[in-house]
Amino acid sequence: MLFRGLLAALVVVAGFFLPRLLGGGGELYSAFVLIAIFAVMAYGLDLIVSDLGEVSLCHTVFFAVGAYTTALMSTGLGSGPIMTFLGASLASLCVAALIGLITLKLREFVFSLVTYALAVVAGTLAQHWSFLGGSDGLRGIPMLALSLGNFTLAAEGDEGIWLVAYVLLLLSLWIIHSFRRSTLGQAAIMVHLNPRLAIMSGIDPARTRLQVFLLSAPVTASAGWLYAYQRAYISADVLDPYFLILMLTAVVLVGKRMLLGPIIGVALILIQERFFSMGAYVDKIILGSVLIAVLVLQPNGLQGLFARYGRQSR
């Protein structure tokens, strides 16, 4: 047990220094920061897809709520990062509660359909509503700086933000891990795989689904929080279908209910886009094709592929 703990601690520390070990540099740090942010974003969706077995297409809305709340609070009220973090989480909870109540009785594709429509509506709202900056978006988000007494920790540039991004990533990994061991996590899986048994065991499926939905929203919103600081401005782009397709692909690519699945998925996609890009349009075709190919050919993701080869070689 002690050995495993030490090993985990070692991996965690090594993970932090990974970009430096790979040579550092602005481009590399920026890739690492984005991988961490988008992985956190995908973990929120992972809870819904892997554990509840539903497909939410409105998680881009939570991402946007996190980003917009941060932008509004930091530029309008002059709030610091802790306040904006709390604000982003709270705002996403409110939005999730509203969406959850609307979609409580809906299942399968009807649920997805309504959540998809919500994402589109949120996009048009962000484009047109002057409170959210309209099509210009919100500019001038200050640098992420934490002050404790006289001590100030300023995250300057991507290298500075990397520490925060890494901590946020670890935090969401911990949340997902603890959730899957918790009563709620067990209940969610039962509701997903055997709703009748769940009801007989005294679990209220609607309540469980709402709770998991509420848990997933702040996870994705916290990614939006950091994304706002990283980009320093926010516009309706955060509701682009790209984020939706990225999240979905990252969640299904490696395999469901794999703790490290979404981060590996996001990393593979972003490495292709950042270092082996073939132009924005071809990258789109690649990302979409990967999503199709995984679901049609290998529904259990890459993990299933390896498992199969493993069996064959034995």
Add this chain to the structure above:
Amino acid sequence: MNFLQQLINGLVLGHAYALLAVGWTVLLGVARLVNFGHGQIYMLCAFTTWFIVSRLGIPYPLAIVAAVAVGAAVGAIMQKIMMGLTLKQDLVRIMIVTLGFGYVLEGAAALFFGSSAQILETPLTAHDFYIKDLWFNGQDFAIIIMAMVFFVALKLIVENTQLGRLVRMVAEDPPLAQLAGINVRRVYIGVFAFEGAAVALAAALVAPRTPILTSMGFEEVIITFVVVVLGGIGSIAGSYVAGLLLGLFSAMFGWLADPSYTMTAAFCVLIAILAIRPGGFAAKRGGN
């Protein structure tokens, strides 16, 4: 802009919406399948029509035929690729896969047609008609006539022909249809090709009304959802009426309130309907 003008706008818009959605209605009612790439097929076929008319100089009626062929081909290819999921009726995966297809189509369209907005001009858009101070153009007229012809023909085919009976049988009970010697795969491919062709026809006719963009597919889908839900799943006559109602609603909302929030208002209508009849989706199968 008076009330009567808005009524005309609403009627044109309504027929456009009905035509846009009819492919989904049949797809969902007959095959119990969904296509989240619907809007992107619309976009692709709008660009195809534009390209054929303005770049190749081929007459508009031939361009419509070509766009419909492209739509049908895209639909058939999509279904062929995900046949395994269809036979298992794995709706959740089909949904994500069709979303992926939509994304691929968007990238491909931007690659071939460029990302700038285009205006599709047809011989009909130039013809303006005036009745006193009411105005509409030839394209509007064509949309209404074509939509009516299409819906009547579709209803007759589904209800009265051998083909219609075949498709309805597959919809009612796929395994039984297979036992009866029907090639279920071919019916599924046919239905998906029809969905592609129908949305292509809508694109070729309706796209001249607005600038065409590679990103527009995302929003077209909402209209389709609302029409399909409002009309009742799989009901052809229902989706005609629903399209018309939504068109009138959009025109009046745009006139009395803010046109940029029409989509939001349409979505609120969808939510309201779902609140009233949450089971509306699963209510009917087989559709006619």
